Amino acid sequence: MKRRMNARVVVLETVVAPLYWIILAASVWILLRGHNEPGGGFIGGLVAVGATVLWGAARGPSSARHKLPFGDPVLLAAVGVLASAVSGIPAWFVGASYLTHQSFMLPLGFTELWVSTVMLFDAGVYLCVWGAVSGFGLGLLAIDDDAGDEGADAAAPRARATTKAARRARR
Amino acid sequence: MTVPMSMLITSPIFVPLLTAVLATLAYRRPALQRAISFTGILALLACAVALVQFAIEGRPMAVSFGGWEAPFGIEFSVDRLGAIMVLLTALMGLAALVFQIGDPETSPAGEPSKPFVLPLLHGMLVGVGGAFVTADLFNMYVWFEVMLIGVLGLFAAGSRLDQLEAAFKYFVxxxxGTLLLVVAVGAVYAVTGQLNFTALSEAAAFLSPGMALLLLASLGVAFLVKAGAFPLFAWLPAAYHTLPGPVLALVAGLLTKVGVYALLRVFGDVFAPAPEAALGLALEALGWIAAATMLTGVLGAAYHWDMRRILGFHIISQIGYMLLGIALGTEAGNGGTLFYTAHHIIVKANLFFIAAIAWRMTGSYDLRKIGGLANARPLLAIVFAIPALSLVGIPPLSGFWAKLIVLRETLALGHVAWTVVALVVSFLTLYSMMKIWMEAFWKPHPDPSHPLEARGLAPAWCVTIGLALITVLIGLFPDTLAGYCLAAAAEIGGAR
Structure with a gap:
């Protein structure tokens, strides 16, 4: 008998689909806005976590996990750190020290786009926060939800088994 | 600032960070993960060798991140002291990674059940490397945090109940200590308005003695927690013995020594120009703490029967000798501390590696339940004897020279009490090593039918024999290392 943390909420399950994308869009807006105004990768990433955890609460952590980019919070966070770490490298090729950020105008023909390595750094922070905090959130949701991803808590059954063994040993 | 130099100074954090991330991305493919992991550690080793070489040549090595210059930006700077610590870090990382091949706890044959051990291990090295090259007090605190998170992950990665309990104790x-450190760093910033090491040492001379003593004491206590000194070492014996063998050797070899390094940097370099009244008092207190650390560590070791606990208490005891060198406040004392640290990292990690081999062959770490190793594997007995006798300080092994440098300086400055404690502790260390020798190696195994065999020990042998060779080489040719260490001490200057 499967036990769910909360019984099905039909309204939430229906509404979560559009809401998920709206929240993600808002988080990306916060990320981009952070370039010159309050906002940025960290807070944007936290907002994105809101979307993922909402999906997890409505349709189960396993489903939310598969909906993440790369289908795995660990990989998402790792890609984020990689992007941030790599964003400091171009500085070496212009003779500056690591993380000296570069920016330039990219001509697109009809207009010019302002590109900078800071953006890559911030996007990396965004992905890292999204992946890492979602991983914790979905892991917590999965504790009470046996329908959760089996990979999520491969460790949990073992810990439980050890607890049982320890109890037996004490008797 | 040429491009390769800027890259090189960043390498102690950049290389392990990249390795950790790539190893995480490959966590579903153990073979690829291991290949990335080895490539990363070899690259770090190459960078470390280059750093030491440049440090010997006396090239100035400093870089400000993002081009924000020193008083505002974060600066990395590498001198002889930092360079050799990075080299030791890379060397120990390589040793642990080789030993980890075929380790039944972290890489059991067949199934990839511990996919995050290697990424966490490199993540920990990011923190260790960063602490050794940073020239900014707050940044150093950050690297201590990174280290803490990495080690916590390594504790929890096994998800055995006792490991989770140890992780909790270690964390709390x-x-x-970490909170104390951030408060101390805040106080330093509030008083001087600086965090950069160079700027701080210029400001230190203008501090009032009372304020200087307050800052030194708060920083000192925070780093003493990290170094595992008396009476703040409770976290070490509470947690270390639950780690799997290769990880334990790396953690035991490196982590407390980062605390020692931080103390050496702060007391011997950054705050060396502080008013003599304050610094003298702080160093005097440190000397007595060092003596108490030696004594409590070795007595704790005498009580235990678990090899990991015995060796864990010996870390504490040996930390005392390193602190003693710092407490002398002279160039020779600082150089002695560095020599002692280098010798100790290699010897201590090797003893833990050998204990892990003994565990794999006899089935237990408990000395009362094992035995017969000298008959079954005479070579292991010899390989154990080298680091064990070096730890005690028997000539001509590396530990003898380390103790000689520190104690000669202690005696020259007239600190007879500290010298006597140090010599008594050496004898008690011998007792502990004799205990391991008699129980694990000499007496027959209590269960005569136990096979005393283990599979896949070849990488483990390579590591332990290699480290034992380094110990012997340092012992036979101490001048190279001693000369380097004294030059490093002369470079940072001394308080007196």
């Missing part, structure tokens, strides 16, 4: 007791 270390966070106390």
């Amino acid at each position: 007791l270390n966070v106390a």
